Amino acid sequence: MGKKILLEHIDVPGIETYDVYRKQGGYTAVEKAIKTMSPEGVVEEVKKAGIRGRGGAGFPMGMKWSFLAKPEGVPRYLVCNADESEPGTFKDHYLMKNIPHLLIEGMIVSSYALGANKSFIYVRGELMYVIRILEKAIAEAKAAGFLGKNILGSGYDLELVVHPGGGAYICGEETALLESLEGKRGNPRNKPPFPAVKGLYQCPTVVNNVESIATAAWIVNNGGDAYAAIGIGRSSGTKLISASGHIKKPGVYEIELGVPVEEFLYSDEWCGGIRDGHHLKALVAGGSSVPILPANLITKLANGEPRLMTYESLSDGGFQTGTMLGSGGFIVFDETACIVRNTWNFSRFYHHESCGQCSPCREGTGWMEKVLHRIEHGHGSMHDIDLLVDVAKKIEGNTICPLGDAAAWPVASAIRHFRDEFEWHITHPAEATQPGAVFKGEMALV
Amino acid sequence: MEDIKPQLVKVTIDGIEVEVEPGTTILQAARKIGGNVAPPAMCYYQPLKGSGGKCRACLVRVAAGSAKDPRPMPKLVASCITPVQDGMIVENSTNEQVLTTRKAIVEFLLINHPLDCPVCDQAGECDLQNFAFNHGMATTRYEEERRTFEKQDIGPYIQLHMTRCILCYRCVYTADQITQKRVHGVLGRGDASEIGTYIEKAIDNDFSGNVIDVCPVGALTDKTYRFKNRVWFTKPVDAHRDCPTCSGKTTVWYRGDEVIRVTARKNEWNEVTEFICNTCRFEKKKTSDWVIEGPTKISRSSVISANKYRGDLIKPDFQRKLAAATYTHVDDERDTSQLGIQQLTPERFAPVLPHANDPEP
Numbered sequence: 001m002g003k004k005i006l007l008e009h010i011d012v013p014g015i016e017t018y019d020v021y022r023k024q025g026g027y028t029a030v031e032k033a034i035k036t037m038s039p040e041g042v043v044e045e046v047k048k049a050g051i052r053g054r055g056g057a058g059f060p061m062g063m064k065w066s067f068l069a070k071p072e073g074v075p076r077y078l079v080c081n082a083d084e085s086e087p088g089t090f091k092d093h094y095l096m097k098n099i100p101h102l103l104i105e106g107m108i109v110s111s112y113a114l115g116a117n118k119s120f121i122y123v124r125g126e127l128m129y130v131i132r133i134l135e136k137a138i139a140e141a142k143a144a145g146f147l148g149k150n151i152l153g154s155g156y157d158l159e160l161v162v163h164p165g166g167g168a169y170i171c172g173e174e175t176a177l178l179e180s181l182e183g184k185r186g187n188p189r190n191k192p193p194f195p196a197v198k199g200l201y202q203c204p205t206v207v208n209n210v211e212s213i214a215t216a217a218w219i220v221n222n223g224g225d226a227y228a229a230i231g232i233g234r235s236s237g238t239k240l241i242s243a244s245g246h247i248k249k250p251g252v253y254e255i256e257l258g259v260p261v262e263e264f265l266y267s268d269e270w271c272g273g274i275r276d277g278h279h280l281k282a283l284v285a286g287g288s289s290v291p292i293l294p295a296n297l298i299t300k301l302a303n304g305e306p307r308l309m310t311y312e313s314l315s316d317g318g319f320q321t322g323t324m325l326g327s328g329g330f331i332v333f334d335e336t337a338c339i340v341r342n343t344w345n346f347s348r349f350y351h352h353e354s355c356g357q358c359s360p361c362r363e364g365t366g367w368m369e370k371v372l373h374r375i376e377h378g379h380g381s382m383h384d385i386d387l388l389v390d391v392a393k394k395i396e397g398n399t400i401c402p403l404g405d406a407a408a409w410p411v412a413s414a415i416r417h418f419r420d421e422f423e424w425h426i427t428h429p430a431e432a433t434q435p436g437a438v439f440k441g442e443m444a445l446v
Numbered sequence: 447m448e449d450i451k452p453q454l455v456k457v458t459i460d461g462i463e464v465e466v467e468p469g470t471t472i473l474q475a476a477r478k479i480g481g482n483v484a485p486p487a488m489c490y491y492q493p494l495k496g497s498g499g500k501c502r503a504c505l506v507r508v509a510a511g512s513a514k515d516p517r518p519m520p521k522l523v524a525s526c527i528t529p530v531q532d533g534m535i536v537e538n539s540t541n542e543q544v545l546t547t548r549k550a551i552v553e554f555l556l557i558n559h560p561l562d563c564p565v566c567d568q569a570g571e572c573d574l575q576n577f578a579f580n581h582g583m584a585t586t587r588y589e590e591e592r593r594t595f596e597k598q599d600i601g602p603y604i605q606l607h608m609t610r611c612i613l614c615y616r617c618v619y620t621a622d623q624i625t626q627k628r629v630h631g632v633l634g635r636g637d638a639s640e641i642g643t644y645i646e647k648a649i650d651n652d653f654s655g656n657v658i659d660v661c662p663v664g665a666l667t668d669k670t671y672r673f674k675n676r677v678w679f680t681k682p683v684d685a686h687r688d689c690p691t692c693s694g695k696t697t698v699w700y701r702g703d704e705v706i707r708v709t710a711r712k713n714e715w716n717e718v719t720e721f722i723c724n725t726c727r728f729e730k731k732k733t734s735d736w737v738i739e740g741p742t743k744i745s746r747s748s749v750i751s752a753n754k755y756r757g758d759l760i761k762p763d764f765q766r767k768l769a770a771a772t773y774t775h776v777d778d779e780r781d782t783s784q785l786g787i788q789q790l791t792p793e794r795f796a797p798v799l800p801h802a803n804d805p806e807p
Contacts, residue, residue: 190499356639363554394550
């Protein structure tokens with residue numbers, strides 16, 4: 001049984017209310033931070049914890065906090081990125097709707113550490129009911145004196161604002177999120193300047209994921225060293241994994257980083273294995289934008305050692321044989337899944353969600369989607385495969401924001417590892433376009 | 447008080463060193479050198495604040511970030527928005543990766559752009575046409591259907607044809623910054639995004655006509671000029687008039703004796719130097735309205751100057767004439783191929799030798 005930090009009290013009835021949450025030791029982090037610690041002290045603990053951003057990029061959170069510019073007379077902001085829209089990722093949604101106070105507590109502690117007097121939670125617009133839950137939780141926390149003016153008599157003021165997004169994936173990109181929060185069209189900004197220098201309303205801003213901010217409360221309570229002791233090396237702490245696909249027990253699981261992928265997949269504590277009578281064919285380890293890996297590569301490293309659920313182990317081997325932990329969207333495919341169709345589906349998503357600001361992404365995502373659509377529907381030709389690889393390569397790294405990369409990686413990796421399947425779709429169009437038709441050729445199944 | 451001059455920073459672009467003020471972008475520094483060193487720009491527009499970074503045509507490689515931190519930048523950077531650092535080394539047309547990427551950008555911009563230059567009003571003065579001609583491929587790999595839009599009516603002066611738009615956002619910035627009253631913007635997202643007024647509202651503003659000049663393609667064209675002529679049949683002259691609303695400095699385009707259109711003046715990077723008002727642009731179409739200053743300088747490589755120059759009438763500049771006049775052939779017996787120098791032959795000066803019709807220098 002792994003250590004649980006965020007989901008420890010998830011099963012307590014009524015945990016979404018202030019009273020129950022408080023009884024379970026809630027808001028002690030706020031008391032401890034505001035009464036006994038300096039803001040710098042909190043930042044120091046988070047740095048010691050070595051927690052890496054849980055939104056996908058895995059940038060060390062303490063480092064991000066310490067980069068925050070602190071000019072005199074200019075407000076600083078903390079923005080919580082709750083615009084979770086990555087296909088395959090649903091951990092923040094789960095956390096916010098079940099334990100809203102955990103996020104509120106984390107927000108208070110983090111805002112205190114950064115010296116922000118007004119903080120925002122930017123929630124994906126589709127989750128209206130979660131927004132209501134959060135607003136209720138904020139009202140409760142305010143009534144209890146943990147929010148508002150002069151919190152716990154310390155003289156520190158904090159206002160929390162919940163902002164519904166407009167329903168765009170791109171607004172999960174931090175600068176697009178800030179633009180959207182300012183009331184503009186959610187186009188990502190050119191960087192530099194980074195939000196730590198010029199963010200919301202051109203003021204220094206930190207944008208953190210829900211899970212990262214919620215963890216800050218535990219770190220304040222138990223100390224950074226205690227957090228760093230969990231996990232392996234630079235992948236410290238626990239991570240929420242949203243497991244979905246052809247597994248027996250889909251859901252959100254909190255794991256200590258360092259659990260072997262195979263164990264996570266087959267243990268009854270977590271995914272419970274592939275559904276009966278089927279085998280693992282492919283796996284997307286960190287949300288739709290990370291490279292897809294075939295069964296043999298996801299369970300074992302190139303040197304034969306088991307692959308672990310850590311930032312380092314999953315990206316071992318680069319993109320040739322590795323992938324990324326990303327946001328923890330664990331999508332499992334068994335042998336009944338058609339990789340071409342799946343790639344087309346992902347590609348369609350990115351085509352639909354590209355903001356249209358920079359040309360490689362705007363035109364390239366649409367192009368890839370159309371070519372994949374053609375291959376999937378039996379009108380492809382052999383040179384289409386190389387064309388896709390080339391287009392993906394030309395998008396990658398040449399765009400303003402990472403959406404271009406996110407659109408290119410799934411396509412490039414699917415072709416890298418499942419080229420046979422693409423070729424089969426092209427050489428056997430009549431067979432491949434039958435409903436439910438799947439490539440039956442040689443492939444590694446585990 | 448003495449002017450305090452900021453310390454200049456040194457940048458090397460394509461092996462050529464240039465000194466610029468701190469805060470200058472790589473693109474501006476490269477333009478200072480000029481020629482092939484300047485990266486192309488489809489969305490960046492110097493007079494418009496905030497423009498740039500979108501088209502990715504100007505991507506360059508930074509081989510060394512600065513003298514202090516000489517590490518190369520991991521990705522190609524958009525030169526129009528990246529400020530220079532002292533000791534920065536930039537590779538533009540000397541880098542293979544930059545050129546390949548540029549080719550890809552042309553391809554991306556053209557996949558949804560109709561390839562019908564012969565019927566487009568912008569042909570001949572189109573930034574995208576020039577960009578594709580300089581950096582693109584001869585063929586297309588795009589087999590799918592292209593994105594098209596219905597034409598939108600946005601008033602009596604300006605024709606908006608979204609099908610040709612490459613979403614550079616220049617017209618949006620122009621409307622924002624020049625006219626203060628913006629009624630159009632970008633709607634939708636991805637390759638379905640379009641420039642529009644949402645409720646087909648006429649753009650009614652004294653300076654609205656400037657969006658035509660800033661548009662790099664034929665998406666926004668002048669209704670009073672549209673399809674009346676081809677730009678290479680016209681003769682541009684610089685002219686001015688006393689205008690109560692704008693500077694009145696324009697380029698007036700003639701076909702024969704007839705003024706067929708008026709535009710703002712553009713510099714060598716095809717950027718408007720002074721924005722003009724709609725009265726000057728759309729209503730003053732008689733020679734008597736204008737004080738003619740002289741022919742507009744048009745690049746020799748532009749199609750606009752086609753058939754307007756005669757080689758025998760080219761006046762060589764004074765320096766070259768002097769060099770030709772004082773030329774004496776030195777009988778050099780050495781093997782100059784080993785020395786890296788070359789004796790110039792009289793033929794080299796043939797085109798610049800004084801012509802009978804030349805006025806005295």
